[in-house]
Amino acid sequence: MDIQSSEPVSHNLLSVETYEPLIGSEAVERIMSKAERLNDLHVINVNSTYYGGGVAEILSSLTLLMNSAGIRTGWRVLQGRPDFFSITKKMHNALQGGEINFSDLKKDIYEEVVFENAARMHLDHDLVIVHDPQPLPLIDHFRKKAPWIWRCHVDMSRPDPELWSYLSGFVERYDAVVLSLPEYAQKIDSPQRFIMPAINPFSTTNKDLTEDEIEDRLEHYDIPTDLPLVVQVSRFDKWKDPAGVIEAFKIARKEVDATLVMVGNVATDDPEGQEIFESLCGCREERIIVLSVQDTALVNALQRRAAVVLQKSTREGFGLTVTEAMWKGAVVIGGNVGGIRHQIEDGVNGFLVDSVEGAASRIVEALNDHQLRNVMGHRARETVRSRFLMTRLMEDWLDLIGSFEAHFTLSGRGGTSH
Numbered sequence: 343m344d345i346q347s348s349e350p351v352s353h354n355l356l357s358v359e360t361y362e363p364l365i366g367s368e369a370v371e372r373i374m375s376k377a378e379r380l381n382d383l384h385v386i387n388v389n390s391t392y393y394g395g396g397v398a399e400i401l402s403s404l405t406l407l408m409n410s411a412g413i414r415t416g417w418r419v420l421q422g423r424p425d426f427f428s429i430t431k432k433m434h435n436a437l438q439g440g441e442i443n444f445s446d447l448k449k450d451i452y453e454e455v456v457f458e459n460a461a462r463m464h465l466d467h468d469l470v471i472v473h474d475p476q477p478l479p480l481i482d483h484f485r486k487k488a489p490w491i492w493r494c495h496v497d498m499s500r501p502d503p504e505l506w507s508y509l510s511g512f513v514e515r516y517d518a519v520v521l522s523l524p525e526y527a528q529k530i531d532s533p534q535r536f537i538m539p540a541i542n543p544f545s546t547t548n549k550d551l552t553e554d555e556i557e558d559r560l561e562h563y564d565i566p567t568d569l570p571l572v573v574q575v576s577r578f579d580k581w582k583d584p585a586g587v588i589e590a591f592k593i594a595r596k597e598v599d600a601t602l603v604m605v606g607n608v609a610t611d612d613p614e615g616q617e618i619f620e621s622l623c624g625c626r627e628e629r630i631i632v633l634s635v636q637d638t639a640l641v642n643a644l645q646r647r648a649a650v651v652l653q654k655s656t657r658e659g660f661g662l663t664v665t666e667a668m669w670k671g672a673v674v675i676g677g678n679v680g681g682i683r684h685q686i687e688d689g690v691n692g693f694l695v696d697s698v699e700g701a702a703s704r705i706v707e708a709l710n711d712h713q714l715r716n717v718m719g720h721r722a723r724e725t726v727r728s729r730f731l732m733t734r735l736m737e738d739w740l741d742l743i744g745s746f747e748a749h750f751t752l753s754g755r756g757g758t759s760h
């Protein structure tokens with residue numbers, strides 16, 4: 343289907359040209375000429391959730407932008423039962439440094455569900471991009487003719503060795519591995535590339551909102567605005583340290599008056615979220631608000647209205663919530679880990695912290711200093727404009743996909759089959 347010429351046209355895909363006021367005409371032309379070389383290529387992405395979490399957020403924008411530039415880019419979501427996702431969440435945790443008892447039974451369930459997905463997926467594209475560990479073994483079930491890329495988004499600075507040794511058996515069959523940061527590089531034979539994620543500034547999560555729109559969203563959830571807002575937006579996940587956020591807030595409020603708002607959602611591939619949310623509900627007070635909702639406009643409104651945004655993660659592959667808040671000119675106090683360190687320069691465009699006490703004292707400092715918030719917020723937005731917009735991510739992908747160009751010509755476009 344050629345979506346651009348279908349009638350009647352009531353919606354338009356966001357194009358690279360839309361970014362011109364933010365990135366300049368030269369960048370637009372450069373990206374479009376790279377896309378032109380790959381025109382009509384058929385690319386497929388496979389991940390494991392359609393919403394909730396950074397991967398879905400990126401894919402929902404990037405796949406459309408690629409299509410608008412003439413690259414036929416699809417997105418399939420792995421289907422799995424709760425027991426499958428419970429296993430893959432344990433794997434995710436263990437890749438980030440947690441523990442796992444990876445029994446044969448768990449391996450069997452993992453491999454069986456991926457096999458069943460492979461049987462009904464019919465991947466005959468020019469290029470296959472598989473995201474994260476959930477669909478990783480798909481590659482075992484295809485006679486591989488096209489390049490396959492594994493794109494892993496998790497913080498891989500200290501993966502569980504046993505689990506990694508099992509997974510690397512699949513990983514090494516891929517033609518390239520894309521990780522978010524050089525410090526996540528692994529000892530494997532496949533070529534490794536490093537691409538940091540990015541945001542779509544025109545999405546519901548990030549687009550400009552009027553004051554009335556912001557008020558409306560906050561009122562809808564009875565969020566008071568009489569005191570400054572301290573906000574953390576995150577899936578309910580132990581690595582986001584929600585308990586540490588509450589602790590830091592309680593220390594800070596001995597010196598400043600504020601309201602803490604924690605908003606999270608529960609992704610379909612993350613069965614631990616509900617339990618973590620429930621464990622936080624006992625901490626609710628008049629000035630500590632904990633909400634579990636899937637409302638991207640609320641995320642936007644909160645990041646815009648917040649006096650301070652926290653992302654107190656103890657592991658963080660990249661941390662799109664940091665990028666999103668920085669784009670809105672917020673001062674972000676982020677955990678000194680993973681991708682957060684590549685976005686925040688401590689004391690320049692935000693703060694990096696290593697402890698609950700450190701977070702508390704930065705909350706106090708930021709809330710007491712309006713001028714500091716303005717200056718840092720301004721720099722934060724500029725950081726995102728210059729390094730973390732979706733067009734930069736698209737260009738990185740075009741460069742990587744383009745590096746397989748000889749293969750596309752040789753294979754005559756038409757790659758994989760059972």
Ligand code: UDP
Binds near residue numbers: 399577605638641666
């Ligand atoms: N998000 C959301 N609602 C929520 C919590 C998170 O829409 O209640 C979005 C958030 O705006 C961001 C993504 O989910 O786009 C989270 O990405 P991030 O890289 O910060 O963390 P991940 O969940 O992938 O670990």
